[in-house]
Amino acid sequence: MYAYINIISCNEKPQSLQPLRINQGSVSFFINALCSNCAFEQQYINPNSYVLTFFSGTGFELTLQVEFFLQPLTPEQSKDVKAKAAWFNNGYQTGNNDQYAQSMSQFLRGSDALQLDSLTATTQNRYLVNDRSGLAYFSGDSDQFRRIVLCQALAVAYSQVMSQCVEQLTTTLRSDDCDALLSLYEQILFFNASDYFAHPVKLERHELFTAWNLIRDHWHLNELNEELTNQLSSAAKFLQANRDREKQEAKQEAEARQTKRDRKANFAIGFATLLLTFLSIVSLVELTPDHFSSAYQNWIAPVIESTSNHNEH
Numbered sequence: 001m002y003a004y005i006n007i008i009s010c011n012e013k014p015q016s017l018q019p020l021r022i023n024q025g026s027v028s029f030f031i032n033a034l035c036s037n038c039a040f041e042q043q044y045i046n047p048n049s050y051v052l053t054f055f056s057g058t059g060f061e062l063t064l065q066v067e068f069f070l071q072p073l074t075p076e077q078s079k080d081v082k083a084k085a086a087w088f089n090n091g092y093q094t095g096n097n098d099q100y101a102q103s104m105s106q107f108l109r110g111s112d113a114l115q116l117d118s119l120t121a122t123t124q125n126r127y128l129v130n131d132r133s134g135l136a137y138f139s140g141d142s143d144q145f146r147r148i149v150l151c152q153a154l155a156v157a158y159s160q161v162m163s164q165c166v167e168q169l170t171t172t173l174r175s176d177d178c179d180a181l182l183s184l185y186e187q188i189l190f191f192n193a194s195d196y197f198a199h200p201v202k203l204e205r206h207e208l209f210t211a212w213n214l215i216r217d218h219w220h221l222n223e224l225n226e227e228l229t230n231q232l233s234s235a236a237k238f239l240q241a242n243r244d245r246e247k248q249e250a251k252q253e254a255e256a257r258q259t260k261r262d263r264k265a266n267f268a269i270g271f272a273t274l275l276l277t278f279l280s281i282v283s284l285v286e287l288t289p290d291h292f293s294s295a296y297q298n299w300i301a302p303v304i305e306s307t308s309n310h311n312e313h
Contacts, residue, residue: 001068001069001070001086001087001142001145002068002070002071002072002073002084002085002086002087002107003066003067003068003069003084003085003086003087003145003146003149004066004067004069004078004081004083004084005064005065005081005082005083005084005085005149005152005156006064006065006080006081006082007062007063007064007065007082007156007160008051008063008064008065009063010063012065013051013063014043014049014065016043016044016045017041017042017043017051018041018042018043018044019040019041019042020041020050021042022143022146022147023143026040027040027147027150029147029201029202029205029208030150030154030200030201030202031197031199031200031201031202033194033197034154034195034197034200037054037055037056037058037194037195038052038053038054038055038056039051039052039053039056040053040150041053048067048068048069049065049066049067049068050065050066050067050150050153051063051064051065052064052065052066052150052153052157054154054157054161054195055157055195058190058191059187059191060164060165060187060195062157062160064082064156064157068146068149081133082133082156082160083134083135083152083153083155083156084107084134084135085134085136085137085145085148085149085152086103086104086107086108086135086136087136087137087138087139087142087145088100088103088104088136088137088138089139089140089142090125090127090138090139090140091140092124092125092126092139092140093140094125094127097116097119097127098116100138101115101116104116104129104136107134107136108129108131108132108134108135108136109131109132114129114131118131119138120214122207122210122211122214123206123207125139126138126139126141126144126207127139128211128214130214130215130219135148135152135215135218137211144207147208148208148211148215151201151208151212151215152215154200155215155218155219155221156219158196158224159219159221159224161191162196162221162224162225162227162228163224165188165231166224166227166228166231168184168188169181169185169188169231169232169235170231172184173234173235173238178239181235181238182239185232185236185239188228188232189232192225192228192229192232198216198222198225199212199213200212
């Protein structure tokens with residue numbers, strides 16, 4: 001049995017879907033925190049076609065289609081798939097793996113280079129190997145293979161979204177658009193806190209838990225998430241520096257306005273003091289036209305001219 005995983009858009013989503021069931025059971029091996037934002041469905045007319053929606057209701061919602069076939073697709077037919085998987089029925093007998101060695105290597109690498117010693121035991125007489133964008137599973141249980149393919153699909157979803165986040169953060173940081181960066185920063189921070197799980201498979205599902213860890217490590221999801229976290233930290237520092245700069249500029253503008261108001265106030269006080277002094281002087285002498293003319297020329301006119309010049313500046 002062979003499986004192929006592709007990303008599809010909302011418009012490409014098949015009709016007549018029903019809840020996904022594997023051997024009459026629902027998808028219950030993922031933790032509830034992950035499943036609350038996911039939808040696992042299959043086509044009613046073709047149960048071997050799965051439609052998996054991850055991170056529903058977020059800006060990173062992603063829909064994958066998984067299709068199972070009894071025979072592998074040709075290289076031309078599968079050239080655009082995001083991931084692929086093969087199940088080899090060893091009947092729970094490790095000795096039967098040998099007969100599938102060449103088929104496994106041809107499927108994953110297109111050559112005979114991959115050897116059986118690359119297999120990792122997930123439990124007794126069950127083995128898994130990840131290579132490039134594919135995996136091969138040896139067991140006597142095709143249902144478990146389908147569950148492992150769901151784990152692989154989740155790895156594809158995580159890889160796609162986190163790679164997209166890293167690229168968008170880099171582009172937005174270089175654009176120096178702080179509003180766009182803040183919006184993107186909040187979206188990614190929310191995704192990283194609420195949707196990324198290093199261990200999304202329940203601990204009690206022993207083989208699937210082991211299989212997930214192998215798949216996660218092969219896709220370097222922890223390293224990719226660490227890179228994303230580092231970028232988020234850098235973005236936070238950039239936003240904080242920009243916020244501090246804006247605060248400093250606002251403070252300087254406020255201080256400049258206050259200084260201008262203080263100058264006006266000081267000038268008004270000085271003018272008032274000068275005027276009071278003038279009135280005190282004229283009250284001590286007899287006010288005649290000659291006195292008034294002299295006072296105007298010597299006292300009032302210079303003050304008026306000074307005030308006019310100050311206002312112009």
